[in-house]
Amino acid sequence: MAWAVAHARARGAGALLLTVWEENHRGVRFYRRQGFVHVGDYDFPVGGKIDRNAKGWFIPVTLVDNPPEDSRLVVEEPFGPILPILKWRDEEDVIRRANDTRYGLGASVWGRDLAAVQRIGSRLEAGTVWLNEVHQYSPHQAFGGHKESGMGCENSLHGLMEYTNWQTVTLNKQAMQQTKRDDEAA
Numbered sequence: 001m002a003w004a005v006a007h008a009r010a011r012g013a014g015a016l017l018l019t020v021w022e023e024n025h026r027g028v029r030f031y032r033r034q035g036f037v038h039v040g041d042y043d044f045p046v047g048g049k050i051d052r053n054a055k056g057w058f059i060p061v062t063l064v065d066n067p068p069e070d071s072r073l074v075v076e077e078p079f080g081p082i083l084p085i086l087k088w089r090d091e092e093d094v095i096r097r098a099n100d101t102r103y104g105l106g107a108s109v110w111g112r113d114l115a116a117v118q119r120i121g122s123r124l125e126a127g128t129v130w131l132n133e134v135h136q137y138s139p140h141q142a143f144g145g146h147k148e149s150g151m152g153c154e155n156s157l158h159g160l161m162e163y164t165n166w167q168t169v170t171l172n173k174q175a176m177q178q179t180k181r182d183d184e185a186a
Helices: 002-010 027-037 091-099 114-121 156-163 173-185
Strands: 043-046 062-065 082-086 106-109 128-131
Touching (some): 106 114
Parallel strands (some): 062 082, 106 128
Antiparallel strands (some): 043 062
16 A cells, blocks of 8 residues: 555645455456456556456456546446546545545545544545545444445444334324313313
């Protein structure tokens, strides 16, 4: 990751690093991920080549330098070790662009200025936001997405509630008292 940050800094004012990772490599997802790597004329400072003769369905960690804003890599969830490196102007630009998506499963914010990291992280529209770390899970913390990245959650007491049949019962005592008075008057 240090190399990615150094590479991004060399590109200008900063870089917005967006990544989604899934450890479960299955055939359909593998072929879908290949499309993220092999669509467009991109600059790959790391990765970008899939060894089709290798055993298994694996895509190497891939960094893509400044892909177009409307590319699949930027607007969709690749669910693979594919990371676009994008230039940005200021915090507002980063937050606006990070939230300008139909998805919101997870996000991570990295930086030395912890106040800025926390400020940005609190404004991201994602179910889980990691600050200076990524993919730290616990059975005690809820995990679920926002927007089109899911409904409900897993883990924690909140996740257990997904298996609960809730029942709400209400009682209007004033109406009962009025009915009692009406019955007594009759």
